[in-house]
Amino acid sequence: MSSSSLAQFGIIASNDPSAIESTCRDYGLSRAEFKQLHERCVAAKSSAYCPYSKFRVGASVISDDGPYFDGGNIENASYPVGTCAERVALSKAVSEGHRKIKAVAVATDISPPASPCGMCRQFIREFCDLKSPIIMFDKNDNYVVLRLEEILPMSFGPEALPPPGSLKS
Ligand code: THU
Secondary structure (H helix, E strand, O other): OOHHHHHHOOOEOOOOHHHHHHHHHHHOOOHHHHHHHHHHHHHHHHHOEOOOOOOOEEEEEEEOOOOEEEEEOEOOOOHHHOEOHHHHHHHHHHHOOOOOEEEEEEEEOOOOOOOOOHHHHHHHHOOEOOOOEEEEEOOOOOEEEEEHHHHOOOOOOHHHOOOOOOOOO
């Protein structure tokens, strides 16, 4: 696809350094962080266990304090039990004590890029700011980037819950 037709979908070409530069500026990522997220989510597709759908997904997240955590989707013979790549990566971060996630990247083998499913959007909501970037790479390493609040408008989050015990039974 030419870069002008990619732009129609809001897709940024991976061979456009100035566009990547402005993504990094707009979303508060260093160029090195963007590169790591990109490489790691693409590599994480290899860890996908997806014998049923054959649809590989890789995800990588960076925590506020530095480390990255990666994951692939994990399916199950009892289909609804499967877990998406985004929740695998985030669960690894959170279970290692990293509860503040700065950015999420996801890669698939399709184009245009896939976006996180509804359940994952809510899962991400728990650990990311509404302004955090969700970077979605397609099979050609081109990407779309949106803020969490754009893919999950009017969301329900931890701050909406009144203190336990304050609600009438
Ligand atoms: N999947 C993900 O891992 N992340 C998404 O955001 C969308 C879907 C997985 C679930 C299932 O293993 C396969 O992709 C097909 O739906």
